Amino acid sequence: MSRAEAATGPAGIDVGSASPLWTLGLLRSELVTTFRRWRTLALLGVLAAVPILVGVAVRIETRDGSSVGGGGGGGPAFITQITNNGLFLVFTALAATLPFFLPMAVGVVAGDAIAGEANAGTLRYLLVAPAGRTRLLLTKYATTMAFCLVATLVVAVSALTVGALLFPLGDLTTISGTQISFAEGLGRALLIALVVAASLIGLAALGLFVSTLTNSGIAAMATTVGLLITVQILDQIPQLHAIQPYFFSHYWLSFADLMREPVYWDGLVKNLELQALYAAVFGSAAWARFTAKDITA
Amino acid sequence: MAPYESDDTRGAEEVDDLHSVRRKAARYVVPVAVVGVAAATIGLVPALADSGDPDLPKITAQQLIEKIAKSDVQQLSGTAKITTDLGLPNLGGLESGLISGATKGGDGSSADPSTKLPELASGTHTLRVAADGPDRQKVSLIESAAEYSLIHNGKDVWGYDSKSNEVYHGTADQNGKKHRDEVPATPKDFADQALKSVDDTTSVTVDGTAQVAGRDAYRLVIKPKHASGTTVGVISIAVDAKTGMPLKFTLTPASGGAAVVDAGFTQVSFAKPAASTFDFTPPKGAKVTEEKDAKARGRSGERGAPHKKFAPQRGLTPQKGLAKEGTKVLGKGWNSIAVFDSGTKGGIPSSSGKGDLGGFLGSLGDHVSGKFGKGTVFSTRLINALITDDGKVYVGTVTKDALVKAANAGQ
CATH class of the missing domain: 3.30.310 (TATA-Binding Protein)
Structure with missing residues (x-):
């Protein structure tokens, strides 16, 4: 459907000099295609279910006034604070989904970006349009990043809703022990969601690069998710501490530093720098591969 | 064939195959160059940022020690990194498990300072310190997605462990001072202990200057005069040239290798911290352990025991x-x-x-x-x-x- 629009829509535009308006049209059609897929909707549904599960579980466990996890401090970050303030469910849900659920969803979408089109035989039709390969690649990357943001916001909004329904809201205590108002807490929650979304940029670029290497969408998705799992495991092995700071997932949990007072920026800055580096390296590698590749499907 | 193709790779293919292959390969220079630039930045920036040792007027060791003694920093906030490498066998979590296991009688609060601060005895930790006069201090131990804060405000001493959401409450007149003395955390605590041990068996010299946390500092070096017998190699203390406040403390063993204790500010400010830093109200639903309850359970007697283990370290x-x-x-x-x-x-x-x-x-x-x-x-x-x-x-x-x-x- 949108493939056809994409191919016929720009009729009349000069060869090789597509207007920015046209790029927006391509982006819009890509976004619509991506977010209309059942696969994408199912992924978002799973992500939205995680906070519900965590919230209900904590609610049932603490119904009789006992503390979460027996007070041992186990489980995902912030989970013990949920009972004081429902807003903490947002942070807990993001901490619970960031190591695996969120990047897995991003890996599926990013891996599918180019290879999926090639697999379905639609890639060459997309390239017939006067967008050029670079522009198509950028559009695909922008779509993937939009998915990162939407997926994170789905988790955050679902968590906020569940948190507000099941737990009290109000002024909250930061992990440094100081108090901030609920409005500021909401602001920080939004900031944290943005940081979490930005944490996925590196993986999105990696997935896009993998996607240009193969013509099989499944292979690209499996490779990306496989890389994610491998890196997550390697990040746990203490003997590898020398290379761990260069893993894209190494500083993911640093988003929690936004809940300190004053905010501790070291890890956050390192995380964003690392994501930018991954985006630059694998983005340009994807460009080098995609613009030089023979498109046979 | 591809009339709208803006890239020229396809046309080139037919005209000059070799040329095209070269052009394709040339594209990969971009990601490689990005990696190269990043590696160079990681390698070079710290070296360039190290602007060399600052020029400061000469000072004798005696004057510098007096400067430290006179130093009266009442207000500060900063971040300190402390690395302790006693060369204890690496038992992973077991070691700290033993320590806290020996300390708490089963149901102790994880917010109790005497269970928490011994963690500093091994590994690398980041601390945040803030102080505003003798009545208000705060030390926070930064953990992954959690924090342990010890707050002294007026007559209250609060310990807050955000990981388990537990609160420990004590009163200051017995505790505020005591807790700060029990476990040294800031470079100043270490320096005070080291200077106490200065006597005629010790040589104290000023060894140039250094930059610590962006501030100019003198480097005070304390060495045992008779090196045979002791395991202590060199103690080096960086003293802020303006305030006389110790900013970095390093103890190197006689056997060489990495420092046993390395505690230093990575960032420090002598401005007055925000008053809200020292405000603490136990969050709703948090488990609060009162000091007297803890004592009633007979734990205060036990508390001495684990500290014996750390006593030599704090005394140097x-x-x-x-x-x-x-x-x-x-x-x-x-x-x-x-x-x-x-x-x-x-x-x-x-x-x-x-x-x-x-x-x-x-x-x-x-x-x-x-x-x-x-x-x-x-x-x-x-x-x-x-x-x-x-x-x-x-x-x-x-x-x-x-x-x-x-x-x-x-x-």
Whole structure:
């Protein structure tokens, strides 16, 4: 459907000099295609279910006034604070989904970006349009990043809703022990969601690069998710501490530093720098591969 | 074939195959260049940022020590990094498990400072400190997605462990000072201890200048005069040129290698911290342990025990740390050895008393024998301890041989 629009829509535009308006049209059609897929909707549904599960579980466990996890401090970050303030469910849900659920969803979408089109035989039709390969690649990357943001916001909004329904809201205590108002807490929650979304940029670029290497969408998705799992495991092995700071997932949990007072920026800055580096390296590698590749499907 | 293709690779293919292959390969230069630039940045920026040692007026060691003594920093906030490498066997979580296991009688609060701060004795930790006069201080131990804060505000002392959401509450007149003395955390705490141990067996010199946390500082070097016997190599303290506040403390063992204790500010400001920093209200639903409740459970008596383990470290020289009843000090200065009777036969202190723990500890030590009989030596990179089979304990920042010699002489 949108493939056809994409191919016929720009009729009349000069060869090789597509207007920015046209790029927006391509982006819009890509976004619509991506977010209309059942696969994408199912992924978002799973992500939205995680906070519900965590919230209900904590609610049932603490119904009789006992503390979460027996007070041992186990489980995902912030989970013990949920009972004081429902807003903490947002942070807990993001901490619970960031190591695996969120990047897995991003890996599926990013891996599918180019290879999926090639697999379905639609890639060459997309390239017939006067967008050029670079522009198509950028559009695909922008779509993937939009998915990162939407997926994170789905988790955050679902968590906020569940948190507000099941737990009290109000002024909250930061992990440094100081108090901030609920409005500021909401602001920080939004900031944290943005940081979490930005944490996925590196993986999105990696997935896009993998996607240009193969013509099989499944292979690209499996490779990306496989890389994610491998890196997550390697990040746990203490003997590898020398290379761990260069893993894209190494500083993911640093988003929690936004809940300190004053905010501790070291890890956050390192995380964003690392994501930018991954985006630059694998983005340009994807460009080098995609613009030089023979498109046979 | 592809009339709208803006890239020229396709056309080029047919015209000049070789040319096209080169062009394709050339594209990969971009990601490689990005990696190269990133690697160069990571490698070069710290080197460039190190602008060399600052120029400061000459100062004698005596003047510098006076400067530290006169230093009256009331207001500060900053971030400090402390790395402790005592060379203890790497037991992973077990070690801290043993420490807290020995400390708490099962249901102790994880927010109790005496269970939390001994964690500083190994590994690298980031601390945030803030102070505003003698009545308001805060120390926070930064953990992954959690934080442990110890807040002293007026007559209240709060401990807050965000991981378990537990709160510990005490009162200041007995506690505020005590907790700060118990475990040294800031470079100043360490420096104070080191300067206390300065006597005629010690050489103190000023060794140039340094930049610490973006501030100009003098480097004070403390060395034992007679190097044989002691495990302490060099203590180096960076003292802020303006305020006289110690900014960095490094203790290197005589055996060389990495520093045993390395505590320094990575960022420091002498402005007044926001008043809200010291405000604390226990969050709703948090479990609050009152100090007197903890005492009522008879834990205050126990609390002394685990600290004995850390006492030598905080005293740096044993006569300061272990000057308790029943303790004798042999020798003087850096070579002094503390001797006390653990009151147990069998060589392993029963205070560890958790069944197999004794045998486990025994397997960690080296067995030695001499005129004094038989015993077990527990070594770290700084402190060595000899526990003889008749229950005597010799502890000091001295080598194993010096301990055996002292035990032989004491016989």
